[in-house]
Amino acid sequence: MAVSIRDVAQRAGVSVGTVSNVLNRPEVVSEESVVRVTQAIEELGYVRNEAARKLRGGVSSTVGFVVLDGQNPYFNEVVRGAEDEATKHGIAIIHGNTDNVKQRERLYLDLFVEQQVRGVLISPYGDITRELKELRSRGIAAVLVDRFSGDNLFSSVSIDSVLGGRMAVEHLIRTGRRRIAFVGGPFDVRQVNDRLAGARVAAEHSEVDVDLEVVATAEMTIEEGTAAGTRLLARPPSERPDGIFAANDMIALGLLHTLVVDGRMLVPDAIGLIGFDDIPFAKVGAVPLSSIQQPARMIGRTALRVLLEEAHDPESIPRRTVFQPELVVRRSTAPST
Template identity: 75%
Template sequence: MGARLPVSIRDVALRAGVSVGTVSNVLNRPDEVSADSVVRVSRAIEELGYVRNDAARKLRAGVSTTVGFVVLDGQNPFYNDVVRGAEDEASRHGIAVLYGNTDEDPARERLYLDLFEEQQVRGVLIAPYGDITARLQKLRARGIATVLVDRFSGDGRFSSVSVDSVVGGRMAVEHLIEAGRRRIAFVGGPFDIRQVNDRLAGARVAAEDSGAHIDLEVVATSAMTVEDGVAAGARILARPRREWPDALFAANDLLALGLLQSLVVEGRMLVPDDIAIIGFDDISFAAAAAVPLSSIRQPSRMIGRTALRIVLEEAADPDSIPRQTVFQPELVVRASTRPR
């Protein structure tokens, strides 16, 4: 039998039949709460054995001057920009950011989280691979604030800063359809990454709601790198010409640039005359590509700044209510999706 997780403020709220915010007010500002709520929350705390972690509060409030940041792919300029935004915000508070790249490897992810826990960082920002809820709960129990980056917290247990990838996927395919494309391939993977699934889900919504007959297929990749994009392009070119799609929606810009490189170098398909390509993230290389790449823009630096600000606030007040910050994506149209 595994170790029992510590009682959380959310457990207390559920037992008392009140909101998490009410519990937080009872603990920190009881004069602002009704007497009935104070009684109900106090009874729930006693029944559940909730212990307020004042040692954690002190650690979070100022002993540590470092924050850990774990990203999925350190070679992706999108994450570099997110980290840069976090560093910009951290410098305003006299905080240093320790950075770790998992390269989409769960073992490396565990290694960095263990390291940051040992270092007793003030907080951890993480763009996770798969579901790591239990591991993040352990960090929080040890007094380390945690915020999800580029990933929405579906159950609301943790604060998160993300972009609506479903909306972004829908925008990309709606744009391709408006440009006259009907045989569209979504290129991306692995599907253990939530963002890949969300972008594909949005693409499917756009295809289903278009009112036209749209053939949407999936070309799976093992990673989201330029090399995987080149390989996916080669697989598409190996098909009979009648089976070629007339548009590609890549799960990120690195894949899109690899697809563009494969098709242009081979010279067998013209972009955008034969095939349109759109990516996701709008990294700096997108506009400078041989054929300037259309993309779905994420406010990368704003994501990093916001996540760093939230983790510091939660470090100072461990009873604060987790919040979900969701930015909206933006369609950036360039030559790679020009209408025929």
């Protein structure tokens, strides 16, 4: 069985982080710890991998990227932006998809630590503070993508999702919608909560009476959008919304498919529909979909630049980069008649 870095730490009587520092940043470790770790390595026959050797020379050529939902074309565009920037620096992106599963997120982070990547970009599921602190203790820089750090401990690159949610519902109100449903979930995803918060602000500050309800979904997928559409159609006509703000375009496209096929709630005649992300498929549907646009590739490029800067200077102050969303109007929200 191969000897791991944890085995070395146990033999030397130090933390895994200390062993990592001895391997990669010996100048920050006491001489005594260096001696103990080096002796443990020799006794156990621990062999450091090629990625670790490169990192010790300061030329690691890989960056890890953990995305929230690999099925969503939005994240594909973000990764593409990071790859475009990485290519300029001779760096490769290794990315994994968590599908909103915490265990998978942990698996990828552990893998990236073992591979001794130069840094990690991550669009996390739930609270990730402890894991990011652990990466930092091992000398691996980390930047949040599509979400910000509430405690400002880590750099982030995102858009203002609260503003985006507000823009979406304000647009529906301007087109004459008064019974609006927010369709999305799960609510332990920060982006979903932020978009709902913005929607509520728009409804509360409207000059006309607006009813805003929440229709929860288990995931942010086309299938969940289709199921939500079926539930809405099962209601009596008087209890159906006349406007829908979907938490992302995938949900919106599922809703659109169900409504178009059924035919009882035509879009946009009977109901207005707007999504979030403005993925490429939004403009080519049976009814072109209005959406809140995120500059996906710019987010990816910027996140990679910030990560490389922090990898070069671990003592740099974390910064928060926030892009502004844009409203893209298409036929799905044409004014009600």
